[in-house]
Amino acid sequence: MELRAFGRTGLNLSALSLGTMRCLQSPETVAAVLERAIAVGINHVETARGYGNSEVFLGRAIAAGGWRDRLVLTTKFLPGTAAAELDRQIDDSLTRLRVDHLDCVAVHGVNRADHLQWLRGETGGVAALLRARDDGRIGHLGFSSHGPLDIVQGAIATDWVEFANLHYHYFWQRNAPAVTQARDRGLGIFIISPADKGGQLYAPPDRLRDLCAPLDPLAIAYRFLLARPEITTLSTGPATPTELDAMVATLGEQTGPLTADEQAAIARLEQQHRTALGSDACGQCFACLPCPEAINIPEVLRLRNLAIAYDMDAYGRYRYGMFENAGHWFPGRRGDRCTDCGDCLPRCPHNLDIPALLRDTHDRLHQTFGRRLWG
Numbered sequence: 001m002e003l004r005a006f007g008r009t010g011l012n013l014s015a016l017s018l019g020t021m022r023c024l025q026s027p028e029t030v031a032a033v034l035e036r037a038i039a040v041g042i043n044h045v046e047t048a049r050g051y052g053n054s055e056v057f058l059g060r061a062i063a064a065g066g067w068r069d070r071l072v073l074t075t076k077f078l079p080g081t082a083a084a085e086l087d088r089q090i091d092d093s094l095t096r097l098r099v100d101h102l103d104c105v106a107v108h109g110v111n112r113a114d115h116l117q118w119l120r121g122e123t124g125g126v127a128a129l130l131r132a133r134d135d136g137r138i139g140h141l142g143f144s145s146h147g148p149l150d151i152v153q154g155a156i157a158t159d160w161v162e163f164a165n166l167h168y169h170y171f172w173q174r175n176a177p178a179v180t181q182a183r184d185r186g187l188g189i190f191i192i193s194p195a196d197k198g199g200q201l202y203a204p205p206d207r208l209r210d211l212c213a214p215l216d217p218l219a220i221a222y223r224f225l226l227a228r229p230e231i232t233t234l235s236t237g238p239a240t241p242t243e244l245d246a247m248v249a250t251l252g253e254q255t256g257p258l259t260a261d262e263q264a265a266i267a268r269l270e271q272q273h274r275t276a277l278g279s280d281a282c283g284q285c286f287a288c289l290p291c292p293e294a295i296n297i298p299e300v301l302r303l304r305n306l307a308i309a310y311d312m313d314a315y316g317r318y319r320y321g322m323f324e325n326a327g328h329w330f331p332g333r334r335g336d337r338c339t340d341c342g343d344c345l346p347r348c349p350h351n352l353d354i355p356a357l358l359r360d361t362h363d364r365l366h367q368t369f370g371r372r373l374w375g
């Protein structure tokens with residue numbers, strides 16, 4: 001598998017990284033997935049203290065396989081933690097992973113203004129990370145974010161940050177300026193969840209599949225990202241070695257700029273978007289915000305765009321169901337909270353009837369969950 005420079009860290013990471021959230025059924029599954037990942041050339045493994053037994057199972061597998069020297073390990077810690085507690089957590093993760101240093105550590109979920117203040121050292125806790133980097137327990141420091149663009153850009157501008165774990169996908173390009181900013185600052189760029197959060201592209205609807213044919217929609221999504229040399233690596237979350245093999249096969253051998261076939265598939269997607277949505281297309285400019293009811297207007301209407309243009313209703317229901325259920329990991333309220341106050345209307349350059357489109361989206365995508373899925 002292609003190795004790519006991880007910004008100015010000096011590390012070279014495989015184009016696909018192994019995320020360990022979905023293979024945690026047993027230590028044996030983690031070991032089997034990890035063994036397969038190494039066999040196909042993956043050298044970067046990502047975990048977090050918050051991923052259940054992930055660190056423990058990974059540590060056991062790495063030690064048993066003798067694989068430490070073949071892997072770059074990243075784990076993540078939550079922002080807002082006091083320095084003494086964070087120092088204890090760093091030592092605890094070293095023990096759980098059975099290693100004497102963590103190659104990369106990301107501050108996990110810099111999503112709000114108070115998280116950014118913490119990252120900038122305004123509340124003291126981050127000193128523990130910087131100390132651990134100085135004394136060799138940590139190699140490189142970065143952050144991940146699911147937050148708004150201004151928070152992401154503030155985090156990228158933080159002077160000690162060496163890499164950024166970002167959401168940026170063909171179907172969600174809001175963070176494009178952040179990717180450029182990260183590149184210009186020499187940061188390594190790790191893209192979070194291009195298959196799942198990027199559109200549930202492991203199970204694409206027929207219309208999307210037809211528009212991309214003969215290429216696979218997930219292959220287009222991967223290549224859209226990796227055609228940019230500044231994007232180092234993409235997360236994968238296989239539950240089994242077989243799923244990992246399918247992801248690697250989808251990635252293929254192609255490197256470098258988009259091919260003519262890939263560009264043609266993207267042009268068909270764009271044409272379909274224009275044709276299907278006509279004058280109702282939300283242009284994702286975010287000018288309508290803020291809404292006094294805290295409705296995440298652009299995200300609601302993005303899901304509507306995708307459902308109408310590409311039949312991505314299942315993905316739309318999955319993401320729409322996260323509104324008001326996932327806290328700062330997926331902020332904002334549902335479309336049916338609109339009170340028709342009209343504040344957003346003069347701000348929309350496309351003159352969209354936003355309240356009507358929000359209600360239409362709610363009717364299309366709302367479903368009742370039997371249990372709460374996101375804490």
Ligand code: SF4
Pocket residue numbers: 290291292293294295297337338339340341342343344345354355358
């Ligand atoms: S009209 Fe609805 S969506 Fe627009 S600002 Fe008012 S409450 Fe928010």
Ligand code: SF4
Pocket residue numbers: 281282283284285286287288289297298301347348349350351352354
């Ligand atoms: S201002 Fe209009 S086009 Fe822009 S994000 Fe809001 S609804 Fe979409």
